Amino acid sequence: MNAPVVLKAQGLVKQFGGITATDNVNLELRLGARHALIGPNGAGKTTLINLFTGVLTPTSGRIELLGVDISQLAPHQRVRRGLVRTFQINQLFASMTPLQTLAMVVSQQRGLGGRWWPKLGQDAAVVERCEALLELFRLTEVMHQRTEHLAYGKRRLLEMAIALACEPKVLLLDEPVAGVPAGEREELLQTVAALPAEVSVLLIEHDMDLVFEFADRITVLVNGAVLTEGTPEAIAADPQVKAVYLGHGEEVAHG
Amino acid sequence: MLTILFDGIAYGMLLFILAVGLSVTMGLMNFINLAHGAFAMVGGYLTVVLMQRLEVPFLLCLPIAFAGTALLGAVLERTLYRHMYKKPHLDQVLFSIGLAFMSVASVDYLMGSQQQIMQLPDWLRGRTELWDGALGMGHYRLFIIAVCAALTVGLQYVLAKTRFGSRLRASVDDARVAAGLGIRVNLIFAATFAVGSGLAGLGGALGAEVLGLDPTFPLKFMVYFLIVVAVGGTSSITGPLWAALLLGIADVAGKYYMPKLGSFIVYSLMIAILIWRPQGLFVRKGGR
Amino acid sequence: MNAQQQLLSSARMRGWEPLVWLLAFALPLLVPGHALIVNEVAIVALFAVSLDLVLGYTGIVSLGHAAFLGLGAYASALFAKHVMPDPLVGLLFGMGCATLLGALCSLTILRGTDLTRLMVTLGMALILMELANKLDWLTGGSDGLQGVMMGPVLGRFEFDLYGQTAAWYSLTVLLILFALARRWVHSPWGATLMAVRDNPLRAMAIGIPVHKRLAVVYTVAAALAGAAGALMAQTTGFASLDVFALERSADVMLMLVIGGVGWLYGGVVGAVVFKLMHDVIAGITPQYWTFWIGLFLVVLVMVGRERLIRPWRWFGRAADEKGGAQ
Numbered sequence: 001m002n003a004p005v006v007l008k009a010q011g012l013v014k015q016f017g018g019i020t021a022t023d024n025v026n027l028e029l030r031l032g033a034r035h036a037l038i039g040p041n042g043a044g045k046t047t048l049i050n051l052f053t054g055v056l057t058p059t060s061g062r063i064e065l066l067g068v069d070i071s072q073l074a075p076h077q078r079v080r081r082g083l084v085r086t087f088q089i090n091q092l093f094a095s096m097t098p099l100q101t102l103a104m105v106v107s108q109q110r111g112l113g114g115r116w117w118p119k120l121g122q123d124a125a126v127v128e129r130c131e132a133l134l135e136l137f138r139l140t141e142v143m144h145q146r147t148e149h150l151a152y153g154k155r156r157l158l159e160m161a162i163a164l165a166c167e168p169k170v171l172l173l174d175e176p177v178a179g180v181p182a183g184e185r186e187e188l189l190q191t192v193a194a195l196p197a198e199v200s201v202l203l204i205e206h207d208m209d210l211v212f213e214f215a216d217r218i219t220v221l222v223n224g225a226v227l228t229e230g231t232p233e234a235i236a237a238d239p240q241v242k243a244v245y246l247g248h249g250e251e252v253a254h255g
Numbered sequence: 256m257l258t259i260l261f262d263g264i265a266y267g268m269l270l271f272i273l274a275v276g277l278s279v280t281m282g283l284m285n286f287i288n289l290a291h292g293a294f295a296m297v298g299g300y301l302t303v304v305l306m307q308r309l310e311v312p313f314l315l316c317l318p319i320a321f322a323g324t325a326l327l328g329a330v331l332e333r334t335l336y337r338h339m340y341k342k343p344h345l346d347q348v349l350f351s352i353g354l355a356f357m358s359v360a361s362v363d364y365l366m367g368s369q370q371q372i373m374q375l376p377d378w379l380r381g382r383t384e385l386w387d388g389a390l391g392m393g394h395y396r397l398f399i400i401a402v403c404a405a406l407t408v409g410l411q412y413v414l415a416k417t418r419f420g421s422r423l424r425a426s427v428d429d430a431r432v433a434a435g436l437g438i439r440v441n442l443i444f445a446a447t448f449a450v451g452s453g454l455a456g457l458g459g460a461l462g463a464e465v466l467g468l469d470p471t472f473p474l475k476f477m478v479y480f481l482i483v484v485a486v487g488g489t490s491s492i493t494g495p496l497w498a499a500l501l502l503g504i505a506d507v508a509g510k511y512y513m514p515k516l517g518s519f520i521v522y523s524l525m526i527a528i529l530i531w532r533p534q535g536l537f538v539r540k541g542g543r
Numbered sequence: 544m545n546a547q548q549q550l551l552s553s554a555r556m557r558g559w560e561p562l563v564w565l566l567a568f569a570l571p572l573l574v575p576g577h578a579l580i581v582n583e584v585a586i587v588a589l590f591a592v593s594l595d596l597v598l599g600y601t602g603i604v605s606l607g608h609a610a611f612l613g614l615g616a617y618a619s620a621l622f623a624k625h626v627m628p629d630p631l632v633g634l635l636f637g638m639g640c641a642t643l644l645g646a647l648c649s650l651t652i653l654r655g656t657d658l659t660r661l662m663v664t665l666g667m668a669l670i671l672m673e674l675a676n677k678l679d680w681l682t683g684g685s686d687g688l689q690g691v692m693m694g695p696v697l698g699r700f701e702f703d704l705y706g707q708t709a710a711w712y713s714l715t716v717l718l719i720l721f722a723l724a725r726r727w728v729h730s731p732w733g734a735t736l737m738a739v740r741d742n743p744l745r746a747m748a749i750g751i752p753v754h755k756r757l758a759v760v761y762t763v764a765a766a767l768a769g770a771a772g773a774l775m776a777q778t779t780g781f782a783s784l785d786v787f788a789l790e791r792s793a794d795v796m797l798m799l800v801i802g803g804v805g806w807l808y809g810g811v812v813g814a815v816v817f818k819l820m821h822d823v824i825a826g827i828t829p830q831y832w833t834f835w836i837g838l839f840l841v842v843l844v845m846v847g848r849e850r851l852i853r854p855w856r857w858f859g860r861a862a863d864e865k866g867g868a869q
Contacts, residue, residue: 053748079750091745093738099546104738105749107731113751116727120734121550131546144549166749287658338845344657345604346844349800352793353840360834474789478669485662519673522666526651529663533655 003031005064006200007052007083007170012061014044014051014224021047022058023225029170032197036211037204039221040244045204046088048221049172053085054078065170082169086162086176088204090155094148098139098158101147102130105165129165136191137161156180160188164195171195173203177210189214212236220244257390259508265396267503268403269465271496273458273476274483275410276451282427282489283447284340289351291455291480292473293358298324298456299463299472300362303371313376317402317460324456329449336448337441355473363470371468399461406454410492423447427490479506482525554729564718571710579706584818585713586774591798591810592721593767598796599805600728601760602740603652606792607664610648610671611641611765613787615772617675617682620691620782628694630712634773641769642762649758649765665789672787687783691776702778709778716774720767725807727763736760797840 007029014022021044029035037045050056052063054075062071065083073081093101106126107113121127134140137157142150147158160176173192177185189210192201205211211218211232218235220227222244228235235241277291298320305311305319335354339347381394414420425433426443434440459468466476479502487498502521509520567585571578594608619637627633644667651663675682682688695701700708727733736756738746743753776782785791794817802813820839825832 074752075747076750076752079748085748087745087748091742091748093741093745095741096734096737099550100734101738103550104731104734108735108750112731113735114732116730116732118731119551119554119726119729120731121547121554124547127547127550134546143546162745162749281658287661335841335845342844344661345598345800348604348606348661349796349840350844353837353844356793356833356837357841358837360831360837364831364834478665481658481662481665485658515677516673519670519677522670522673526663526666526670529655529659529666530651533659 003033004067005029006031006033006066007202008064009048009052010062010064012048012051012063013059014047014056015059021224022051023223025061025221025224025226027219027226027229029200029202030217031200033200033202033217034193034215035200035202035217035219036215037202037219037221038206038208038211039227042223043221044224045221046174047224049085049174049202049204052078052172053083079166082167083172084163084166084168084170085172086159086174088174088178090152090159092147092155092158092162095146097144097146098134098150098154098161099130099143101158102133102161102165103127105162106130106133109166133161133165136164153180153184157188160192168199171199171201173201173205175204175206177205177207185210186213257386258392259511260504261390261392262396263504263507264500265393265399265503266465266507267500268400268407269458269462270479270483270503271499272403272406273455273462274480274487274499275492275495276448276454277480278484278487278489278492278495279423279427280448280451281484283423283430284444286336286340287344287347287351288336289348289477289481290354290358290473291351291452292475292477293355294324294328294452294455295459295462295476296358296362296468296470296472297327297459298453299459299468300366300371301456302460302463303373303468306374313374313379317457320460321453321457324459325449325453327456328452329445331452332445332448337444340444355477359470359473366470368470371463373464373468375464395464399465402461406457407492407496414492419443419446482521486525486528554726568711568714571707571714575705575707578710580818582706582710582713582778584814585710585717586771586778587795587798587818588811588814589713589717589720589774590768590771591795591802591814592717592724592807593764593771593810594795595799595804595807595810596724596760596764596767598799599807599809600733600736600740601757603757603761604657604661605652605664606661606789606796607666607668608764608768608795609787609789609791610664610668611645611768612772612775612791613668613671613675613782614644615641615769616776616782616786617688617772618769619773620688620776621681623691623693623777624688628692629698630693630696630777633693633777634716634770637773637776638766638769641772642766645762645765645769646758649761652761653754653757665792668787668789668792672784675784675787682782685784687781688776689781691780691782693777693780706778713774713778716770720770721807721811724763724767728807794836797836800843 005028009025009027012022012025013020025048037048039045047056051058054070054073058071062069064070065078065081068081070078070081070083096104100120103120103126106129107120107123110126112123112126134143137160139154139157139161142154147155150158156176156179163171176192177188180188185207193214195201203214215232217229218232219229220235220241227240227244228238230238273295277288280286280288301323302316302320305316306313311319339350375395379395379398383392383394384390385392414424422433422438423443425436425438426440430440459472482502483495483499486502487495505524506518506521509516509518513520567581570581590612593611594605597603597605597608615637618640619633622633622636648664648667652660655663676684679685693702696708696712700712702708728736735746735751738749738751739753739756747753772786775786798813798817799809800813801816802809802811821832824835828835
C-alpha cells in the first residue's frame with residue numbers, strides 16, 4: 001500500500017550563523033497523504049516549509065518534488081510544478097477583491113498570466129472556476145469587497161482559496177486554522193480533507209484534536225530535527241512525544 | 256599625485272561630516288531625508304552672516320553653526336519630522352524634497368542667489384609644500400582634516416563608550432525592543448537628529464570655502480550625501496567614513512585626470528557598487 | 544451583476560472618458576492661441592502616466608525617470624538632425640533608445656532597498672546629464688541641441704507656428720499609448736502586476752515571476768517616457784540639459800501624487816492641475832515658485848495623500864463602499 005513519494009527532503013540542514021534551524025531532516029510525503037507536522041514552538045516547522053518552497057536555501061541536503069530534484073529552482077518555478085503553500089499570517093492582496101484575486105490566480109495558473117490583450121474576466125472558464133472556488137469557501141457574498149476590508153475569518157478562507165486556485169499537487173498548509181473561530185475550524189479542514197486523492201497535503205498544526213482527526217501520518221519536529229514519525233496511534237502512545245509536550249497544556253493522547 | 260590624494264582626503268572627510276547625520280538618521284528612523292543638505296546650507300549661511308555682519312571670528316562661528324543648526328534640527332524634528340517616520344518612503348521623499356525646495360527658495364529670497372564669499376582668517380590661508388612640491392597641503396584643508404578627524408574620533412567614542420551611544424546603537428538595531436527595555440527612543444531620535452543636523456551645519460560652515468555656498472547647495476550636494484549613505488551603509492559610522500573618503504578621492508582625482516568625464520566617474524562607480532552590493536559596501540552581516 | 548460582468552466592468556470605459564478626450568482634441572481648435580500649452584500638457588501627461596506605471600503599479604520610488612525622458616528627447620533630436628526629419632520614425636527611434644536603457648536599468652532596480660533603488664535611478668539620470676553635458680560636440684553641451692527641424696507628420700501635416708499640429712500630434716500619441724497601457728493594466732498580466740505591488744512575497748508563492756514582471760513594467764515605462772521626450776524635442780525644436788534635472792523627476796512625481804497614483808488617469812489629471820497651479824502661482828511670484836511647490840508638498844504629505852483626492856480604484860467606484868452588495 002506504499003503510495004509513491006511526491007515530496008521528499010533528504011538530509012536537509014539549514015543554519016543561520018550559529019543556529020541550526022533545520023537539523024538533518026528526512027521527510028517523505030506520499031501521494032494522497034494527509035500528513036501532519038507537529039512540534040513545540042520554535043521547532044523549525046515554518047523554516048522547513050520555507051525550505052520546501054524555496055524561500056530559504058538549505059545549507060545542505062536536497063529536495064525532490066515528484067521525483068525531480070528542485071533544490072535549485074526558484075520559488076515561482078516550484079509553484080508551477082505544483083508545490084503550493086499557505087501562510088500562517090495571511091498574505092493577501094489588499095487592494096484586490098476576492099473575485100479579482102482568484103481570477104488573477106486562476107489565469108496565472110492556466111498560463112494566461114502572460115496575456116496582455118484580453119481583459120481579465122473575458123475567459124468564461126476562468127470565471128466559472130472562480131465562482132466554484134468562491135462557493136466552496138463561502139466567499140460569494142464578499143467577492144466584491146476589497147480584501148483589506150474583509151473580516152479575519154473570511155481572509156483566512158481566501159488564503160486557502162488562493163492556494164487551491166493554484167491547482168496544487170502538493171499542498172503545504174502552515175497553521176491554516178489559526179485565528180479561525182472554533183466552530184469553523186472543522187469545516188475548513190473538512191474542505192481540505194475532501195480534496196481529491198491526487199492532492200497530497202502536509203499540514204502544520206497545533207490543535208491536537210484536529211491533527212488526530214485529519215492526519216493519517218504524523219511527523220514530530222523538535223529543535224529542528226525529526227523526533228519521530230508514525231501513525232496517529234503510534235504518536236499518541238509515544239512517551240517521548242508526551243514528554244516534549246508536557247507543560248504545554250496540550251493533551252496528546254487521543255484516539 | 257600626493258596632492259590629489261591630500262585634497263581628496265580633505266574633501267572626503269568634509270563629506271563624511273556632512274553626511275554622517277543622514278546616515279545615522281536613516282539607520283535609526285528609516286527615514287529618507289532629502290532635505291539634509293538644507294541644514295548644511297543653514298550652517299554655512301549662518302557663519303557667513305556672523306562673520307560679515309557681526310564680525311565674529313571664524314573659529315567661534317564653527318561651534319555656533321553647529322549649535323544653531325542643531326537647534327533648528329531639534330525643533331523641526333519635534334514638530335514636523337516626527338509625524339513622518341511611519342509613512343511610506345514615497346511620502347518621506349516628497350516631504351523632504353518639499354522642505355528642500357522651501358529652504359532653497361527662502362535663502363534665495365533672504366540672501367540673494369549669488370555665491371557667498373568666505374573670508375578666512377590669515378592663519379588658515381597659505382600652503383605648505385613638502386618633498387619639492389610633490390605634496391602641497393593647503394592650510395585650510397589641513398584644518399578641515401584635523402577638525403573632521405577629531406570629530407570622527409569623538410563620534411566613535413560616543414557611540415562605543417558612552418551610555419548614550421549604546422542606547423543609540425540598540426535603537427538602531429531594533430527600536431521596539433529598545434523601547435521595551437526602557438530606552439527613551441523618542442529622546443534618542445530627537446537628540447540624534449539634532450546632532451546630525453548640527454554636524455551638517457558645521458560641515459556647511461567648514462565647507463563653504465571649499466565647496467562654494469549658494470542657495471542651490473542642498474540640491475547640488477544632496478546626491479553626494481546620498482551616495483555616501485547608500486554605499487557606506489547605515490549600520491555603522493565607519494562605513495560612511497570609508498565611502499566618503501572613497502568618493503572624495505575619486506571625485507578629485509577624476510576631475511583632475513579626466514576633466515572631460517567629470518562626475519560621470521563618480522556616478523558610474525556608485526551604480527556599479529550598488530549593483531554589486533545593494534545593501535552598501537560596508538554593511539556588517541545582519542545589519543540593515 | 545454577475546461575477547464576469549463585475550470583473551469586466553472595471554475595464555469598461557466610463558461615460559466621461561470619451562468626453563474628456565474629445566474635449567482635449569477640441570482645445571487646439573477652440574483656443575488656438577493656447578495650442579502650445581495643450582501640447583506641453585499632453586507631453587507632460589504622457590511622462591506622468593509612464594511614471595505611474597512604475598510608482599503606482601510596482602511601488603518603486605524612482606527619482607531618475609527623467610533619464611528616459613531626456614534620452615528620448617536627445618535621441619530623436621539627433622535622429623531628426625542627422626538621419627531623417629520624419630517625426631514618426633524619429634518618435635519610434637527615441638522610444639527604442641529609451642526602451643533599451645530601461646531594459647538595462649531594470650536589472651539594477653530589482654535588488655536592494657528603497658534607498659538603493661532611489662540612488663541607482665537618480666544616478667542614471669545624473670550620468671546621462673553628465674554625458675549630454677560633456678559630449679558637447681554631439682549634444683551642444685550646456686547650450687542644448689538647437690535647430691531641430693521636423694518634417695510633416697505622416698508626410699502631410701506640417702508643424703505650424705501656432706502649435707496646432709504639434710498639439711494634435713502629441714495628443715494622438717498620448718491617446719494611443721494611454722489606451723494601450725489601459726488595456727494592458729486590465730489584462731490578466733496587469734492583474735499579476737497588482738499582485739506584485741500589493742504583496743510580492745505572495746505573488747511569488749502563486750507562481751508569478753516577480754522579477755521578470757518588474758523588469759518588463761520598468762522597461763515599458765521607460766519606453767513611454769522616451770516617447771514623451773521625443774515629442775518634447777520634436778514639437779519644441781530643441782533639447783536641453785534640464786530635461787534630465789532632478790526638478791523634472793520631482794515635478795512629475797508631484798503631478799502624479801496630486802492626480803492619484805495607480806489609476807493611470809492620475810498622470811493626466813495631475814499634469815493639468817499642476818500646469819494650472821504653476822501658471823497661477825508663477826503669475827503671482829515668478830521667482831519663488833519652488834517655495835510654494837515645496838510648501839504644497841509638505842502640507843500634502845502631512846495631511847495625507849489619500850485625503851486630498853480620491854482616485855478611482857482599479858475596480859471602478861469602490862463596490863465595497865456599498866457594503867459588498869451584488
